[in-house]
Amino acid sequence: MDGRCTHAVLLLLCLGSCLSLTPPAQPFVRQEKASGLGSNSSKGGLSLDVPMALRVFSVDYYHVQAPFEIVLWIMLASLAKLGFHWSGRLPAVVPESCLLIMVGLLVGGVIYGVRHSAPPTLSADAFFLFLLPPIVLDAGYFLPGKLFFENLGTILWYAVLGTLWNVLGIGVCLYGVCLLASGSLGDVSLLHCLLFSSLIAAVDPVAVLSVFQEIHVNEQLHILVFGESLLNDAVTVVLYKLFESFLRLPVVTGVDVLLGGCRVLGVGLGGLGVGLFFGLVAALTSRFTSRAQVIAPLFVFLYSYLSYLTSEMLHLSGIMAIVTCAVTMKQYVEANLSERSNTSIQYFLKMWSSVSETLIFIFLGVSTIQDVHMWSWAFVCSTLLLCLLWRATGVILLTAVVNKVRRNVVTFRDQFIIAYGGLRGAICFSLVFLIDDFPKKRLFITTTIVVILFTVFVQGMTIKPLVELLEVKRRKRNLPTVSEEIHSRLLDHLLAGIEDVVGYWGQHYWKDKFEQFNQRYLCRFLIREERQARSSIVRVYQELERRDERADEEHITHVDVRCQTRPHLLEEMDSIRRILTRNLHSFNNKLEVVTKVALSNIHHMFADVNILQKQIPAYSRHTLHGTPAAEGRKPLRRHQSLGGKHSPWSQEVPDLSHYSETYPTPRNRRRPIKTTRRSRGLQGQTPQPRTFMLGRNNSLDPLEPSCPDPQKLSYALDNKT
Amino acid sequence: MGSRASTLLREEEIEEIKKETGFSHSQITRLYSRFTSLDKGENGTLSREDFQRIPELAINPLGDRIINAFFPEGEDQVNFRGFMRTLAHFRPIEDNEKNKDPTASEPLNSRTNKLLFAFRLYDLDRDDKISRDELLQVLRMMVGLNMFVSQVLRMMVGLNMFVSQVLRMMVGVNISDEQLGSIADRTIQEADQNGDNSISFNEFIKVLEKVDVEQKMSIRFLH
Numbered sequence: 001m002d003g004r005c006t007h008a009v010l011l012l013l014c015l016g017s018c019l020s021l022t023p024p025a026q027p028f029v030r031q032e033k034a035s036g037l038g039s040n041s042s043k044g045g046l047s048l049d050v051p052m053a054l055r056v057f058s059v060d061y062y063h064v065q066a067p068f069e070i071v072l073w074i075m076l077a078s079l080a081k082l083g084f085h086w087s088g089r090l091p092a093v094v095p096e097s098c099l100l101i102m103v104g105l106l107v108g109g110v111i112y113g114v115r116h117s118a119p120p121t122l123s124a125d126a127f128f129l130f131l132l133p134p135i136v137l138d139a140g141y142f143l144p145g146k147l148f149f150e151n152l153g154t155i156l157w158y159a160v161l162g163t164l165w166n167v168l169g170i171g172v173c174l175y176g177v178c179l180l181a182s183g184s185l186g187d188v189s190l191l192h193c194l195l196f197s198s199l200i201a202a203v204d205p206v207a208v209l210s211v212f213q214e215i216h217v218n219e220q221l222h223i224l225v226f227g228e229s230l231l232n233d234a235v236t237v238v239l240y241k242l243f244e245s246f247l248r249l250p251v252v253t254g255v256d257v258l259l260g261g262c263r264v265l266g267v268g269l270g271g272l273g274v275g276l277f278f279g280l281v282a283a284l285t286s287r288f289t290s291r292a293q294v295i296a297p298l299f300v301f302l303y304s305y306l307s308y309l310t311s312e313m314l315h316l317s318g319i320m321a322i323v324t325c326a327v328t329m330k331q332y333v334e335a336n337l338s339e340r341s342n343t344s345i346q347y348f349l350k351m352w353s354s355v356s357e358t359l360i361f362i363f364l365g366v367s368t369i370q371d372v373h374m375w376s377w378a379f380v381c382s383t384l385l386l387c388l389l390w391r392a393t394g395v396i397l398l399t400a401v402v403n404k405v406r407r408n409v410v411t412f413r414d415q416f417i418i419a420y421g422g423l424r425g426a427i428c429f430s431l432v433f434l435i436d437d438f439p440k441k442r443l444f445i446t447t448t449i450v451v452i453l454f455t456v457f458v459q460g461m462t463i464k465p466l467v468e469l470l471e472v473k474r475r476k477r478n479l480p481t482v483s484e485e486i487h488s489r490l491l492d493h494l495l496a497g498i499e500d501v502v503g504y505w506g507q508h509y510w511k512d513k514f515e516q517f518n519q520r521y522l523c524r525f526l527i528r529e530e531r532q533a534r535s536s537i538v539r540v541y542q543e544l545e546r547r548d549e550r551a552d553e554e555h556i557t558h559v560d561v562r563c564q565t566r567p568h569l570l571e572e573m574d575s576i577r578r579i580l581t582r583n584l585h586s587f588n589n590k591l592e593v594v595t596k597v598a599l600s601n602i603h604h605m606f607a608d609v610n611i612l613q614k615q616i617p618a619y620s621r622h623t624l625h626g627t628p629a630a631e632g633r634k635p636l637r638r639h640q641s642l643g644g645k646h647s648p649w650s651q652e653v654p655d656l657s658h659y660s661e662t663y664p665t666p667r668n669r670r671r672p673i674k675t676t677r678r679s680r681g682l683q684g685q686t687p688q689p690r691t692f693m694l695g696r697n698n699s700l701d702p703l704e705p706s707c708p709d710p711q712k713l714s715y716a717l718d719n720k721t
Numbered sequence: 722m723g724s725r726a727s728t729l730l731r732e733e734e735i736e737e738i739k740k741e742t743g744f745s746h747s748q749i750t751r752l753y754s755r756f757t758s759l760d761k762g763e764n765g766t767l768s769r770e771d772f773q774r775i776p777e778l779a780i781n782p783l784g785d786r787i788i789n790a791f792f793p794e795g796e797d798q799v800n801f802r803g804f805m806r807t808l809a810h811f812r813p814i815e816d817n818e819k820n821k822d823p824t825a826s827e828p829l830n831s832r833t834n835k836l837l838f839a840f841r842l843y844d845l846d847r848d849d850k851i852s853r854d855e856l857l858q859v860l861r862m863m864v865g866l867n868m869f870v871s872q873v874l875r876m877m878v879g880l881n882m883f884v885s886q887v888l889r890m891m892v893g894v895n896i897s898d899e900q901l902g903s904i905a906d907r908t909i910q911e912a913d914q915n916g917d918n919s920i921s922f923n924e925f926i927k928v929l930e931k932v933d934v935e936q937k938m939s940i941r942f943l944h
Contacts, residue, residue, distance in 0.1 A: 407813070407941055482904070483911045483928045489863055490783065491839060491937050497787035498811055499940060500777040503755050 076107065077358035095460045097210045097361050101453065104365020112369045121370065122363035124430040128318075131356045132427070133308045135206050136319050137301075138353035139230065140326030141346075147223045148327075154402050154410070155227035158418075160264070162228065162394045163202060163235040169390040171197035174383065181378045188440050191247050196444050198239035199432055200387060200451055204425030205229040205319070206357055207452075211423060211460045218473040221414050225421045233319035233427075234268035240431060241315065247436065271317035275324025278307035282325065283332035283526040289341075290528065296337050297345040300329065332526040360426045367429070368449050374442035383447050384454060387424075395419040413470045420463060423455045424448075730801070738802060742809035743828055748942045752808065756801050766798035767791070782862045786842050794847075810838045813939035833926070835938045840925050851920040856905045 061068070080103045084096055111119035122131075148155070171194035178185040178193060208229045212222055242260040249256070282303035289296040304325045311321035334342055395418050399410050410418075432448040435441055467474075730753050738749055757763075759771050772788040773779055781787065791799050791807045799807075809829035827834060843851040843859050912920045912928040920928075 407939070408936065483908045484932055486860070486863075486904075486908055487839070487925075487929055488932060488937070490842060490859065491932075491934070493781055493783040493863060494787060494839060494842060495811070495938060495940065497778050497781045497784060498808070500775050500781070501759075501772065501787075501791075502752065502808065502940065502942070503758075 073362075074355060074359065076103075077355060077362050080362065081354070081358050091214075093461070095211050095214055095456075095464075097207060097357075098457050098460055100358055100361035101365040101368075101456060104362035105368060106365070107362070108366035108369035111366070118370050119366050121367040121433070122360070122426070122430065124434045127360070127363075127426060127430040128312070129309075131360050132206075133305055133318075133322060134349070134352035134356045135209070135360075136230070136308075136322050137304050137326055138349045139205060139209060139226070140304075140323035141330055141349055143323070143327055144219065144223060145327060145330075147219055148227055151220065151223055151227065154406060155224060155231060157402050158224065158228040158395070158398055159231035160235055160268075162391075162398055163232040163239075165394040165398075166201035166387075166390050167194070167198045167235075167239055169197075169394070170201055170383070170386045171195075173386050173390075174379075177378060177382045181376075184376055185379060185440070191243055192438070192440070195240065195243040195247065195435065196432075196447075198236060198243055199428050200383065200424060200448060201390070202232050202236040202424070202427065203229040203422045204427050205233075206360060206427070207423035207425030207456055207460070208421060210357060210361075211456075211463060212421065215464045215467050216474055217417060217467060220408060221417055221473075224410070224414075225418055228418075230319060230323055231268075234271060234317035235264055236427070236431075237315075237317050238264045238267045244436070267315070267317050268320060270314065271311050271320030272324050274311045274314070274316060275307050275321035275326075276328055278303045278310070278321070279325040279328025280526065282329040283336070286329070286333045286336040287526060287528045289337065293338050293341055296341045297348065300333060300345050301348070303329070332522070335523075335527045364426055364429060364449075364452065368453070370445075373446045374440070375446055376443055379443060380447050380450050384451060387422075387451060387455075391422045392419045411473075413473075416470065417463070417467065420459060420466065423459055424452050425456070426452075428452060734802075738805050741802075741829075742805050743812060743830065744805065744809065744942065749805065752805065752942070753801060756804055766800045767804065768798055783842065783859075786845075786859075786862075790838065790841065808942075810835055811938060811940045813941060814935045830939075832935055835934055836926055836929060837922065839934075839938070840922050843920075849922055850917070851909075851925065853902075853905050853909060853918060856908060856920070857901055860901050860905055 077100075080100055081096070084091060084099050090099065108119045171190070174197060175188075175190045175193040178188045203225070205226065208225055212225060238260065242263065246256065282299055285299050285303070286296060289299065304322050307325040308318045308322040312318045333345075337345070395415050399415050399418075403409050428448050429452060432441075432445050435444065730750070735746060735749050738744065739746065744752070756767070759775070760767055761771060761774070762768070769788055769792070772791065773784075778784045778787065791804065793799070793803060806829065812830040814830055814832070840851070841847070843855050845855060845858075909918060909920055912924045914924055914927070915921070
């Protein structure tokens with residue numbers, strides 16, 4: 001392992017030096033070039049020199065400079081990531097983001113040392129236009145929809161009010177500090193402080209994602225922090241632009257402030273609207289891609305990016321647009337596109353977002369090495385302190401209020417993690433570069449870098465031990481037993497009934513309404529004819545056919561060291577659960593068909609390797625195993641023997657001994673088709689309070705609804721016309 | 722809408738209900754108006770027909786059993802007190818209640834009482850045991866004949882018992898009670914500890930110990 005480590009480091013250093021040795025971007029006068037062998041010296045025809053002789057070998061760097069450097073950077077980022085994963089125990093202790101920043105620092109230092117000038121910094125344009133969208137798109141596409149919408153109120157509460165609280169608090173206090181230290185900081189006005197605080201107060205989704213996905217806290221906590229980091233973009237954008245324009249105005253009146261307040265709403269809703277629009281158009285387009293399936297994934301990316309760019313153009317919140325777009329189009333696109341297209345979409349998303357994230361962190365490190373630093377102990381330390389303080393108080397106050405309305409109370413430990421997990425990242429960094437120049441701008445830049453480094457390093461590294469220390473509720477890893485399933489089902493039915501008796505119109509009522517609307521209008525319009533399945537039976541046939549194709553073609557045995565999942569099983573269970581939520585009205589013919597069709601697929605469901613000991617990550621950067629709907633397609637081999645006690649797989653499947661002790665041995669051990677049984681425990685989700693509504697022709701969650709979901713054997717026996 | 726003077730809720734009654742069930746004043750009044758709106762006969766009690774008139778309840782698989790749960794043994798009418806007593810089981814457990822005097826009788830919405838309510842949905846004959854038959858009945862109701870298939874499939878993956886039978890089923894369509902019975906057997910097997918082939922209340926509690934019953938079986942009644 002050490003050998004590999006040094007290997008990786010050497011490689012990186014080599015790359016770093018390559019990058020530093022690339023000449024800076026001022027093109028010299030074109031030197032003599034060989035004109036043999038189809039050279040490209042015909043550029044502009046401005047070559048000053050006459051070729052002296054034919055050269056066999058020549059180098060024309062400037063021709064390829066821009067893409068070459070870009071590729072080198074990306075290569076550096078990817079190799080750094082590889083090196084990180086091979087470096088033994090390091091990933092367990094240090095989060096990836098820290099290591100990448102350190103690599104960036106190293107490379108930046110090398111470049112600085114060689115060139116004696118500042119290394120290239122992360123330009124705000126490159127960041128906002130190219131590096132940020134893939135990450136946010138990836139996050140939005142794999143967002144656990146049900147959980148997100150259930151907690152939407154709380155998330156918005158934290159995002160909007162929390163950010164406002166932080167911004168105003170930090171800004172005003174910083175101004176106080178500047179007044180106190182008026183010797184060195186006297187020329188920083190209140191508006192400057194507010195501008196600065198508006199960009200430093202916001203929690204960064206990239207940093208949060210990269211740290212939280214390694215600590216595996218319970219899904220609710222994860223979605224709260226992550227959702228907040230996504231949605232506070234609207235507030236941040238508005239406040240930043242607001243204060244910036246205030247700075248340019250000669251006088252700021254009350255009306256302007258009021259208008260600013262309206263803008264928050266406008267920006268958020270505008271972003272939402274743009275995202276919705278593009279999402280629906282994308283869904284519609286995907287309906288017609290059956291004849292050109294190869295380019296179908298492209299539409300997903302194009303439309304999402306378009307929504308981002310459009311909202312950036314209109315000064316709306318790009319992040320909200322792209323997240324809404326992804327969330328909206330996902331279910332319809334997945335229904336319309338083939339299996340392979342769906343897989344490619346997911347792989348590409350993961351790949352791009354991974355590369356993006358790595359690049360961002362490396363550039364953060366590189367950009368730290370600069371000439372432009374200005375240091376002021378008072379300012380920097382007070383900023384740090386205030387950030388922590390205001391976030392903590394904000395979270396506590398807001399949670400105290402919101403807990404009165406929530407069913408799942410946010411515990412004190414969760415609050416601590418929410419406050420502590422408020423990491424800042426590259427968004428602040430880019431925004432600070434965009435400030436109009438003024439004497440103390442360099443101070444702001446330095447402070448921002450310090451805050452980012454502090455949050456990522458100190459908070460990022462210590463959050464994992466803290467989570468363990470505080471015994472924060474973690475993601476559950478086990479699957480439920482049969483009894484638990486049945487009894488839970490009973491409880492769901494029971495609660496549905498009681499709610500009907502009480503006439504309670506809670507969350508579930510609106511969810512149902514949306515479901516009906518979705519089913520009646522949207523699905524009809526946006527999903528391809530044959531995928532719509534007039535009857536659920538047809539849907540089942542199609543699904544099974546698709547699975548047949550899949551099982552016959554693919555061969556990936558998936559073993560991911562860190563996250564072993566059993567996606568199909570969960571999909572099955574989900575679909576079955578979904579079915580259990582519906583009421584059936586006509587039995588006979590449906591029964592026949594369903595039985596035949598479903599049972600013909602039983603062996604598909606059996607063929608899988610790792611059923612026991614599953615982690616079901618709500619969202620994972622490194623694998624495709626997001627929500628069950630987004631699980632990578634596990635190829636099913638027919639008639640494959642699974643990890644029974646006497647199978648060759650038994651070494652790989654842990655916990656079998658416990659299993660076979662608890663349960664009697666299977667009757668038919670010699671059958672070619674086997675399954676393993678699940679161990680006890682609960683499914684990997686925090687228990688949902690009453691997420692279920694029976695008798696309203698609906699499924700469990702709004703975004704993985706009755707619309708045919710190709711991943712699930714949706715035996716949706718609806719009673720619709 | 723006619724005089725309801727005889728059925729208006731008196732303050733003392735509200736107080737008593739408050740003490741017994743733990744609902745707040747406003748919750749009780751709100752639920753009372755719901756009660757009266759269900760009470761089409763305007764006689765201050767609800768009959769089974771009144772419940773069956775609720776449309777969604779009618780198509781709930783467990784609808785009948787839920788309705789039954791409201792009515793005390795052998796009676797056909799339930800008054801407001803009884804209505805509230807049943808609904809009290811679904812009140813969320815509040816933190817301050819957890820530290821109450823341990824010698825006082827358990828509140829209706831304690832975890833044990835919630836589970837007891839659920840237990841009684843299975844145990845119709847009130848012998849404090851869920852027999853295989855009772856379980857089978859509920860399974861039939863919940864799963865229904867053609868949902869059975871999916872339920873079986875789900876069981877399938879967890880169990881290793883039905884493969885041959887399933888393959889046989891591919892030819893024919895009759896889903897026998899036998900299949901459901903196997904599921905019931907499995908459920909009992911997982912829970913049964915004293916070998917009497919039925920699930921007692923304690924075994925029931927044990928099986929559900931990992932399920933967050935307090936959350937699942939709570940409705941947030943509006944204040």
